[in-house]
Structures are given as structure tokens and as C-alpha cells.
Amino acid sequence: MIRSNAETLIRKSMARFVDHELIPQAQELDEKGDFPREMFRRVGELGVFGLRYPKKDGGSGGNTTLFCVSCEELARGLMSVAAITAMQCLMGTNFLFHYGTEEMRERYWRPAMRGDLVACFCLTEPEAGSDLGNVSTLAEETDDGYVLNGMKTWVTNGPVADFYTVLCQTDPAKKLKGLNFFFIPAGTPGFSHSKAFDLLGTRTTKISEIAFNQCRIPKTHRLGGEGRGLSNLMNILAEIRVMTAALAIGLQRACLTDSIRYARERAQFGRVIGKYQLIQAKIANMATDLEASNLLTYKTTHLIDDRVACLKEASMAKYFATEAACRAADEATRVFGAYAYSMEYTPQRYYRDSRFLLYGGGTHEILQTNLARWAGL
Numbered sequence: 001m002i003r004s005n006a007e008t009l010i011r012k013s014m015a016r017f018v019d020h021e022l023i024p025q026a027q028e029l030d031e032k033g034d035f036p037r038e039m040f041r042r043v044g045e046l047g048v049f050g051l052r053y054p055k056k057d058g059g060s061g062g063n064t065t066l067f068c069v070s071c072e073e074l075a076r077g078l079m080s081v082a083a084i085t086a087m088q089c090l091m092g093t094n095f096l097f098h099y100g101t102e103e104m105r106e107r108y109w110r111p112a113m114r115g116d117l118v119a120c121f122c123l124t125e126p127e128a129g130s131d132l133g134n135v136s137t138l139a140e141e142t143d144d145g146y147v148l149n150g151m152k153t154w155v156t157n158g159p160v161a162d163f164y165t166v167l168c169q170t171d172p173a174k175k176l177k178g179l180n181f182f183f184i185p186a187g188t189p190g191f192s193h194s195k196a197f198d199l200l201g202t203r204t205t206k207i208s209e210i211a212f213n214q215c216r217i218p219k220t221h222r223l224g225g226e227g228r229g230l231s232n233l234m235n236i237l238a239e240i241r242v243m244t245a246a247l248a249i250g251l252q253r254a255c256l257t258d259s260i261r262y263a264r265e266r267a268q269f270g271r272v273i274g275k276y277q278l279i280q281a282k283i284a285n286m287a288t289d290l291e292a293s294n295l296l297t298y299k300t301t302h303l304i305d306d307r308v309a310c311l312k313e314a315s316m317a318k319y320f321a322t323e324a325a326c327r328a329a330d331e332a333t334r335v336f337g338a339y340a341y342s343m344e345y346t347p348q349r350y351y352r353d354s355r356f357l358l359y360g361g362g363t364h365e366i367l368q369t370n371l372a373r374w375a376g377l
Contacts, residue, residue, distance in 0.1 A: 010066050014073035017046060022077035029078060030349055033203040035160045039081055040088075043074070044115015049088045052239075053097060058110045064239055065301040068246035075250025079353035080202035082250060086243050087156050088112060092119025094236055095165045095181045099223035104183060108163050120161030122152040122210050130366045132167070132230065133175045137212065139168035139182055145219050146170075146182065148190070148212040154359075158208035159196045162186050166210075167229055179229035183221040190215030201352030238304055238314035241361040245297040245317040248325035248357050252290045255328035255350050259283060259335040273335075282331045289324035296320055312374045319367045322357040329354040 021042065029036050043049065051067040053059025067089055074082035096109050096119075111117040128134040137150025148168060155164075164184040171178035184191055194209040224232045260283060263274035273279050296317040303310040332347040333340035340347035358364060 006062070007065060007069060010062070011069050011073065013046070014048075014070050017042075018073050018077035022074065022081060026078040027346075027349075030080070030203050031343075035206050036081055036084070036204045040084060040118070041115040043081070043085055044088075044113070048074075048085060049093075049115060050113040052089055052094075053113070057097070057105075058113055063301075064242070064304040065298065067239075068243055068297065068301050071243055072246040072250040072253075075247040076254045077250075078204070079247065079251060079356060080204040082247050083156065083202055083205050083356065086247065087121060088115075088119050090236065090239060090243060091121035091123075092157065092161075092165060095223040095232065096163070096183060099181075099232075100183060101220050104220070108183075108185070112162075117162040118157050118160050120155060120157040120164045122155050122158075122164055122166040124154045125151060126153050130363060132179065132233075135167060135169050135179060136172075137166065137168045138172070139170050139180065139222075141170065141219075142216075145217050146222065148182065148184070148215040148217065150212050152210040154197075154207055155193070155210050156205060156207055158193050158210055159206045164191075164210065165223065166212075167233070170226070174227065176230050177227050180226065181223040181229050181232065182217060183223055184212075184215065184217060188215055188217065200355060201349070202356045205356075234311075237361075238300070238309075238311045241311075241314040241318035242297055242300045242304065244357060244361045245293065245300075245314075245321035248318075248321035249290065249293050249297060251325045251350060251354060251357070252286065252293060252321070252328045254346070255325075255332040256283070256286045256290060258346050258350075259286065259332045262336055262339075279335060282335055286328045286331055289327060293317070293321035293324050312371070315362065315367050315371055315374075318361055319364055319371065322354075323364065325357055326354045 047060040048070045050059035051062035051070060052064065055061035071082050071086050074085055093109055093112050096104060100109065108117060112119050125135060125137060128136065137148065137152060139146040139148050152166065163186060166182050166184055168180055168182055169178050170180050190213045192211045196206045196208050199207060263279050264272055266273045300310050300313040300317045303313060329350040333351055336345055336347045339345050
């Protein structure tokens with residue numbers, strides 16, 4: 001569904017970077033499990049972090065489609081680098097760009113576009129995942145600002161970020177209408193984070209808890225109008241979901257490519273296993289899922305670029321593509337057989353990383369409930 005030369009050019013450029021720089025380091029980065037700071041800076045040098053933002057403001061002047069193409073290619077190389085990039089491009093910097101002061105954008109947003117600073121987004125709480133009405137992190141207004149108290153969990157980039165966009169409740173009686181986003185620089189008194197979680201997959205993605213204890217910030221650090229937190233989040237929810245679908249496509253492509261290569265090389269009973277129909281069926285199913293995921297995902301990105309409301313389409317793309325990625329990762333382990341159980345081969349990483357896709361942007365149980373309603377049930 002290519003609609004412009006820009007899509008072709010960005011895909012070729014990102015594919016070259018992934019093939020020559022990311023894939024050769026992917027296994028080592030995954031095994032070490034450290035935040036890939038040098039790789040992060042390299043992605044920033046390519047202008048990827050600013051793809052969603054206008055050139056006149058310091059971005060790269062792209063759109064959602066180009067952003068998703070980049071995320072897809074990075075996920076083909078290493079899912080955790082793609083996840084960090086997605087956080088930097090979208091959730092971690094979006095509200096600062098649109099609602100921060102010029103001083104805040106100059107000090108934090110522009111360096112983040114270059115890859116000099118790491119951004120972070122704090123939404124989930126121990127008792128508030130999909131149920132945002134249950135957010136309890138409280139921002140109490142004072143004469144000169146706000147005082148924050150509460151905790152966030154499953155915060156991507158939590159232990160390594162330089163600044164945080166945090167969803168808080170300012171008036172518990174208003175529930176969803178009392179939600180607001182706030183900007184918190186790292187090192188603000190009263191702010192702390194836990195040690196990084198020990199993760200099954202996306203090992204270089206650092207995730208932790210964040211705590212606020214009498215954390216004081218100025219009034220200018222509220223991002224958006226009072227009570228507009230949920231509506232402002234809804235403005236980018238389709239992007240969040242379709243971005244996750246793009247990550248899933250990248251993983252599917254990696255699974256399919258490696259499975260085909262292995263099926264052409266591995267011989268059993270006197271011929272390569274790719275000659276056996278059951279292996280061919282796995283490849284056929286993976287290829288069909290990939291094509292369907294592409295059509296759903298990039299139809300949606302083009303709708304977003306055309307400013308057409310498409311939360312339903314984005315939800316379908318996220319649901320289908322991420323489930324397809326999990327199927328592809330499972331099938332890849334079956335094509336590789338016992339070798340997939342070895343940490344030396346890629347399917348074990350694909351299998352671990354695929355689970356990451358199921359949770360962000362809405363659990364599939366929530367998505368299925370919404371999709372059934374949109375279908376007319």
C-alpha cells in the first residue's frame with residue numbers, strides 16, 4: 001500500500017541501517033540486557049525520533065505512515081530497540097511538544113529529537129491498567145503549582161529517562177474528567193524509580209515502577225487544559241495502536257525470513273525440510289498473516305495521515321497483527337525444531353519478544369470487547 005516515494009525511501013534507508021548495524025548486534029544487545037544508548041543515539045541521528053513532528057519546529061516533517069515504517073523495520077532487527085524508539089517518537093514526547101512551554105521544548109523536546117535525552121510515559125498503575133477511571137496518582141493544586149503523590153508501574157524507560165509525561169488525577173470526584181498529564185524532569189525532589197524489572201523478552205527495554213512523594217512542580221508543567229487528559233490521550237490512541245501493529249509486522253517478517261532460510265538449509269530424510277508440506281503450510285500461514293497485517297495496518301496509517309477518525313481500524317490492526325506475530329513466533333520455533341530451544345538461534349528471541357506486543361495500547365480482551373460493540377453487538 002505504498003502511496004509516496006517518501007515511504008519507499010524511508011523503508012530502504014531504515015532497512016539498510018537495520019541490516020548493517022542493528023541485526024549484527026541484536027543477539028549481543030539482547031544477551032547483555034543493558035539500555036542500548038549508542039544504538040539509541042544512532043536512531044536519533046537518522047532523524048527517526050522527529051518523524052511525526054514538523055520540520056519548522058525541529059522535527060523531520062514526516063507522518064504516521066513513515067513513523068510506522070521505521071518502527072516496523074527496527075522491530076525486524078530487534079524489538080526492544082523498536083519499542084524504545086516508539087516511546088521516544090510518540091507517547092514520551094507528544095504532550096510535551098503540543099502543550100509544553102517553548103522553554104520546556106527547547107530544553108527537553110529538541111534534545112530528545114536528537115537522541116540526547118530519553119523520554120518516558122507513565123500511565124499504568126498497580127490498580128489502574130485498562131481502567132483509567134481508577135487512576136489514583138494525585139496532583140493537588142497549590143498556590144504556585146502542584147504536589148504529586150502516587151505510583152506508576154510498567155513504565156518503559158523508567159530507570160533511564162531524563163523526563164516523564166505522567167497521567168494524574170486532579171479531582172477524584174470527577175473520575176475520567178479529572179485526569180491531566182504533567183511534565184516531570186528526572187531528579188525532581190520527591191520523584192524516584194525502582195530498579196528495572198527482570199523481563200522475559202525485550203531485554204534492552206528498561207521498565208520499572210515510578211513513585212511520587214510530595215513531588216512539587218510548577219503550574220506550567222501541566223500539559224493541556226484542566227480535565228483534558230483523557231481526550232488528549234484519545235487523540236493519539238489510534239496512533240499508539242497502529243504503531244504496535246507495525247512493530248508486530250516487523251517481528252512477523254523476521255520470523256518468516258529466518259524460517260524460510262532455515263527450511264531451505266535444514267535436511268532430513270534426504271531432502272531439505274522446505275520440501276515437506278507441513279513446513280510449507282507453516283510458511284504459507286505466516287506469509288498470509290503478514291500480508292493481512294500489512295493491509296490492515298497501512299490502510300489505518302493512511303487514514304490517520306488523511307485526518308480520518310479510525311480508532312476501530314487501528315484497534316483491528318493492533319489486535320490482528322499482534323496475534324499474528326505471536327503465531328509467527330510460535331511457528332518459527334516449530335520450523336527450527338529443537339534448535340529453537342537454543343539461545344544461539346533467533347526464534348527463541350522472537351518468541352519471547354512477541355509477548356510484549358499483547359499488552360500495550362489495550363489488552364486484547366478489551367479490544368475484542370470494543371470491536372464487538374463497534375460491530376453492532
